[in-house]
Amino acid sequence: MINKIIYKVFFKDCRENNLGLWQCPGFLFLMMGFINIASMLGVYVIVREYNVPELVVFSVSAVSVIIFSIGSSAINGFQQIAKANKMKSEFVSIASHQLKAPLSGMRWATDILLRDKNKCLSDKQAEYLKDIQENTSRMIRLINDLLDVSRIESGKMDIGLQTVDLSGILKTVIKELSSFALANNAELVVSVDKDLGSVKTDSIRIKMVMQNFIDNAIKYIGSENGIIKISLKNKGDEVVFTVEDNGSGIPEKDQKKIFDKFFRSGNIAKKQTIGTGLGLYIAKAAVESSNGSIGFESKEKKGSIFWFRLPARNS
Amino acid sequence: MDNKKKILVVEDEATLQKALNDVLVQEGYNVLSALDGMLGLDLALKEKPDLILLDVILPKMDGFEVLKKLRENDSQIPIIILTNLSDISDIQKALDLGATTYLVKADFHLDDVLKKIKETLSKN
Numbered sequence: 001m002i003n004k005i006i007y008k009v010f011f012k013d014c015r016e017n018n019l020g021l022w023q024c025p026g027f028l029f030l031m032m033g034f035i036n037i038a039s040m041l042g043v044y045v046i047v048r049e050y051n052v053p054e055l056v057v058f059s060v061s062a063v064s065v066i067i068f069s070i071g072s073s074a075i076n077g078f079q080q081i082a083k084a085n086k087m088k089s090e091f092v093s094i095a096s097h098q099l100k101a102p103l104s105g106m107r108w109a110t111d112i113l114l115r116d117k118n119k120c121l122s123d124k125q126a127e128y129l130k131d132i133q134e135n136t137s138r139m140i141r142l143i144n145d146l147l148d149v150s151r152i153e154s155g156k157m158d159i160g161l162q163t164v165d166l167s168g169i170l171k172t173v174i175k176e177l178s179s180f181a182l183a184n185n186a187e188l189v190v191s192v193d194k195d196l197g198s199v200k201t202d203s204i205r206i207k208m209v210m211q212n213f214i215d216n217a218i219k220y221i222g223s224e225n226g227i228i229k230i231s232l233k234n235k236g237d238e239v240v241f242t243v244e245d246n247g248s249g250i251p252e253k254d255q256k257k258i259f260d261k262f263f264r265s266g267n268i269a270k271k272q273t274i275g276t277g278l279g280l281y282i283a284k285a286a287v288e289s290s291n292g293s294i295g296f297e298s299k300e301k302k303g304s305i306f307w308f309r310l311p312a313r314n315s
Numbered sequence: 316m317d318n319k320k321k322i323l324v325v326e327d328e329a330t331l332q333k334a335l336n337d338v339l340v341q342e343g344y345n346v347l348s349a350l351d352g353m354l355g356l357d358l359a360l361k362e363k364p365d366l367i368l369l370d371v372i373l374p375k376m377d378g379f380e381v382l383k384k385l386r387e388n389d390s391q392i393p394i395i396i397l398t399n400l401s402d403i404s405d406i407q408k409a410l411d412l413g414a415t416t417y418l419v420k421a422d423f424h425l426d427d428v429l430k431k432i433k434e435t436l437s438k439n
Contacts, residue, residue, distance in 0.1 A: 100399040104328035104420040111425040112334055115341075140421045147401065160403055 006030075014077075017084075032070050039063035070257045086116035092150040096143045101144070106136045145278040149261065152285045159202040163313060166199060166206070166232055166239060167192045173210045174230070177218065186218045186226035186245075193234045199310040201290035206310075209286055209294075210241065212279040213306045216243035219275070234312065242307040250298040258296065259284045283308075320436055321345040323353030323364040326397070327373050331420070335368065338425050339432075352376030356384055364381065366436055369414075371398040371405070377424060379412060386413040393435050397428070 014024035021027055039059070046052075046059055064189060110133045114126065121129070151157045181188050217228045229244040250258060253267040262277040287294040287308045298304035322344045328333045332348055341435040349355035352373040359367055359381070367385075382394060387395045398405070401419045408410055409417050415420035415435055418428060 097399060101328055102422040103335070104399060105328060107421065108331060108334035108338075108425050112337055115338070115425075143421070144401075151402075160406075166385075247331070 019077060019080065022073055023080055025074045025077045027068050028074040028077065032067055032074075034064060034114050035063065035070070086154075089150045089154050092146055095152065096147045096150070099143050100140070103136055103140050107133065107140070110136065142276060143277060145282060148282045148285075149278060152282070154294050157285055157289060159205060159286065161200045161202060161290065163198045163200050164203045164206060166210075166241065166310075167196050169203060169207050170210060170230070170232060170241075173207060173214060177211070177214055180215070181228070184218050184221055184226070186221045186228055188214070188228050188230060190230045192232045196232055196234050196239060197312045199239050199290075200313055201292070201310055202286065205282075205286040206290070209283040209308060212283050213241075213243040216279065216306070217243050217247060217304075221245065221247040235309075237312055238309045240307060240309045242305055244303065244305040246303040249300040249302050249304055250296075251300045255296075255298060259294075318414045319343060319345045320366070321347065321362065321364040322432070322437060323347045323349065323355065323358055323362065323367045325352065325359075325367065325373065325378070326370045327351060328370075334425065335428075338429065350374075352378060352381045356381045359385055359390065359392065360388060362392075365439075366432060367392055367394045368397050368432075369394050371396060371400055371409070379408060382409065382412045382414055393439050395431060395435060 010026035010030050011024065014021075014026060041061070042060060043056060046055055075090065110129050113121070113129055114133070134226055148157065170190070174188060178188065214228065214230060218226070221228075227246055229242075231240075231242050231244075233240045234241075250265050254263075257263045258265065259280050260277075261281045263281075264277040284294050287310070290310055292308055292310040294306075294308040296304055296306040321357040324332060324335050324339070324346060326335065326348075327350050334349065336346050336348060347358050347364060349358050354374065355367075355369065355373070358364075369378045369381060370433055374379075378396065378398065382396070385392065385394070389409075394413070396409045396414045396417045397420055398418075399420050401422075406417045416431060418431060
């Protein structure tokens with residue numbers, strides 16, 4: 001029992017992170033504790049038995065040297081962890097950039113084949129080409145997501161704030177997702193305030209956020225006749241975007257983690273294998289770096305409402 | 316006599332070079348190709364194209380350098396940066412050096428690239 005607790009507290013993380021015993025901060029602190037206690041007792045014994053001040057000074061210095069070297073090993077361990085983390089971010093960034101080149105090639109090559117589809121492609125061939133193209137797009141989106149994650153982690157999620165017309169962006173997003181909604185039997189009901197005003201944000205990223213909300217609502221619709229209510233409203237000093245669905249909803253125990261990186265709620269992961277758990281994590285970073293806020297309310301089997309608010313520009 | 320617009324494509328990836336070439340010829344442009352930055356700069360100065368599509372990561376001389384040298388030479392040719400670098404700092408650098416537009420390759424279909432080319436040509 002105690003063995004298990006000691007293992008869990010001091011060793012488990014290091015074992016999982018492939019750190020050696022002498023690089024493992026947990027183990028080193030444990031050792032340091034023992035040495036501390038032993039040396040206190042030792043000094044006490046020496047003082048009592050011999051009463052030679054030089055001996056005391058010598059033994060205290062010796063113990064200090066040992067503790068100092070263990071301490072520096074521990075710091076070394078921390079540095080290794082930090083370095084590994086940085087290398088991981090760099091690796092993701094380099095690999096993503098390298099993957100983009102061949103994917104652009106695939107996208108453009110299929111673009112060209114589909115351009116003259118009237119000339120030589122059969123319907124089936126065109127259909128398969130479109131499948132290739134859709135899958136290429138999915139890979140590109142995934143890579144862009146990974147790049148964004150590595151930017152967020154290295155604090156480089158620099159966002160280009162410009163004055164943006166949200167209703168225009170929403171129109172494009174709805175157009176792009178309308179066939180996906182149709183295929184999933186979901187009806188999109190859109191309402192946009194006439195006098196919406198403008199906001200300051202990054203147009204590409206905020207488009208991704210809107211796409212993500214609506215895409216999720218369609219994907220996790222859960223019932224035969226899904227209705228998704230999308231609205232853009234002017235609330236004075238804020239513009240509020242909401243997406244309300246009557247889909248699967250999010251179980252209460254999962255609600256806290258919904259904006260965590262790579263988190264996918266258990267009830268939907270079973271039904272839908274597509275999805276990385278990155279969308280909402282990135283959405284949160286994007287909205288917050290535009291000085292906005294993001295959130296949701298959800299009831300399992302009833303549906304969810306996702307929203308973000310951005311400060312309105314009054315001029 | 317020949318009033319076809321001339322477009323220089325500076326791109327080292329063979330597939331992308333070929334795709335751009337084909338589609339631009341289909342659309343009735345004259346196309347010049349360069350597979351590295353040095354040749355790109357040479358062709359730009361000699362042939363004076365109406366528009367340049369310029370990659371950033373290139374052998375011999377990178378796209379930023381080509382862009383800088385062209386603008387230093389008082390060349391006003393519109394330049395569309397076409398790259399897969401998508402960091403804001405790269406975009407800002409290109410625009411500061413005098414690029415007309417900046418497109419991330421993987422995020423655009425060929426038709427969208429064509430649209431941008433037409434837009435840029437009609438403005439200049």
